Amino acid sequence: xxxxxxxxxxxxxxxxxxxxxxxxxxxxxxxxxxxxxxxxxxxxxxxxxxxxxxxxxxxxxxxxxxxxxxxxxxxxxxxxxxxxxxxxxxxxxxxxxxxxxxxxxxxxxxxxxxxxxxxxxxxxxxxxxxxxxxxxxxxxxxxxxxxxxxxxxxxxxx
Amino acid sequence: xxxxxxxxxxxxxxxxxxxxxxxxxxxxxxxxxxxxxxxxxxxxxxxxxxxxxxxxxxxxxxxxxxxxxxxxxxxxxxxxxxxxxxxxxxxxxxxxxxxxxxxxxxxxxxxxxxxxxxxxxxxxxxxxxxxxxxxxxxxxxxxxxxxxxxxxxxxxxxxxxxxxxxxxxx
Numbered sequence: 001x002x003x004x005x006x007x008x009x010x011x012x013x014x015x016x017x018x019x020x021x022x023x024x025x026x027x028x029x030x031x032x033x034x035x036x037x038x039x040x041x042x043x044x045x046x047x048x049x050x051x052x053x054x055x056x057x058x059x060x061x062x063x064x065x066x067x068x069x070x071x072x073x074x075x076x077x078x079x080x081x082x083x084x085x086x087x088x089x090x091x092x093x094x095x096x097x098x099x100x101x102x103x104x105x106x107x108x109x110x111x112x113x114x115x116x117x118x119x120x121x122x123x124x125x126x127x128x129x130x131x132x133x134x135x136x137x138x139x140x141x142x143x144x145x146x147x148x149x150x151x152x153x154x155x156x157x158x
Numbered sequence: 159x160x161x162x163x164x165x166x167x168x169x170x171x172x173x174x175x176x177x178x179x180x181x182x183x184x185x186x187x188x189x190x191x192x193x194x195x196x197x198x199x200x201x202x203x204x205x206x207x208x209x210x211x212x213x214x215x216x217x218x219x220x221x222x223x224x225x226x227x228x229x230x231x232x233x234x235x236x237x238x239x240x241x242x243x244x245x246x247x248x249x250x251x252x253x254x255x256x257x258x259x260x261x262x263x264x265x266x267x268x269x270x271x272x273x274x275x276x277x278x279x280x281x282x283x284x285x286x287x288x289x290x291x292x293x294x295x296x297x298x299x300x301x302x303x304x305x306x307x308x309x310x311x312x313x314x315x316x317x318x319x320x321x322x323x324x325x326x327x328x
Contacts, residue, residue, distance in 0.1 A: 005326060013166070013216070014165055014234065014236040015165075015234050015236035015237075015239070017236070018235065018236045018239050019235065019239070022312050023312070023313050023318065023321060025312050025313075025318045025322075026317075026318045026319075026325060027321075027322070027325060028322075038166075040216055043217070064167075089325050091321065111324070111328060115317075117235060119234070119265075120267075121264070121268060121270075136328070137320075137321075139317075141317075154316055154320040155314030155316040155317035155320075156313065156317065157239070157317065158309045
């Protein structure tokens with residue numbers, strides 16, 4: 001019997017994470033590695049695995065685009081997690097850590113999906129713009145931002 | 159209990175001070191306020207009339223929202239979605255870029271998109287916040303703490319389906 005797909009679901013803590021967790025029925029039956037920026041999320045993830053076949057959790061350093069050193073630490077942590085867990089698919093709602101995982105996925109020949117945060121109603125986030133063309137599925141949660149040459153729209157997390 | 163949340167990252171002095179001013183003017187003992195104020199700087203506003211912390215754990219955050227009669231927050235999606243999922247009356251004040259409260263005005267756009275939902279009340283400044291709080295706390299409906307329109311526990315089906323298909327079939 002073949003193993004179910006391994007999904008790496010990654011998002012910064014806070015709003016990005018709340019949105020990611022609302023997508024969890026999409027990976028029912030899969031093996032899931034969750035990655036976020038707050039180690040305190042571990043207990044709630046392990047306590048509520050949903051319908052996933054198997055759940056792991058890793059915390060990485062939180063960083064925004066102005067914090068170069070922290071970004072570097074976060075990148076190294078994500079490289080290590082990606083090499084160690086070898087997911088089939090990366091799914092992210094942002095922000096910086098999700099972008100890193102998405103780029104690494106394409107380098108490793110794995111598929112990746114970017115779901116831009118529902119907080120970006122008028123323009124795509126900067127990392128969301130950079131994700132375009134570098135992922136296999138590029139989604140916005142606002143119909144007005146969907147574009148044949150840009151992200152598609154397929155509903156939202158609420 | 160009123161639960162104030164401005165996220166865990168940036169301080170939001172204007173909202174913290176507006177809440178503090180409201181508390182000072184409403185020295186009532188029957189309604190307590192607790193705030194999560196984010197990562198404060200040396201010169202950030204530190205409220206004197208209500209209890210607060212810079213960051214509380216995600217579990218405690220959910221409990222605070224669940225137990226609140228009214229949630230007051232910045233226009234961050236974590237705060238808004240969590241408050242909606244517990245059907246709490248939620249007052250939101252967006253961070254503004256020109257006041258240095260965020261790097262851009264996406265929270266203002268969020269407020270514009272969500273303010274028409276029942277249970278969500280947009281305010282732009284301190285007087286509007288005070289007025290809205292006074293109104294909410296004197297409306298008997300909010301005593302139950304459940305006037306929000308609520309949200310399903312998960313994302314829209316079509317989004318889940320799209321992702322599920324992507325995971326399994328590419």
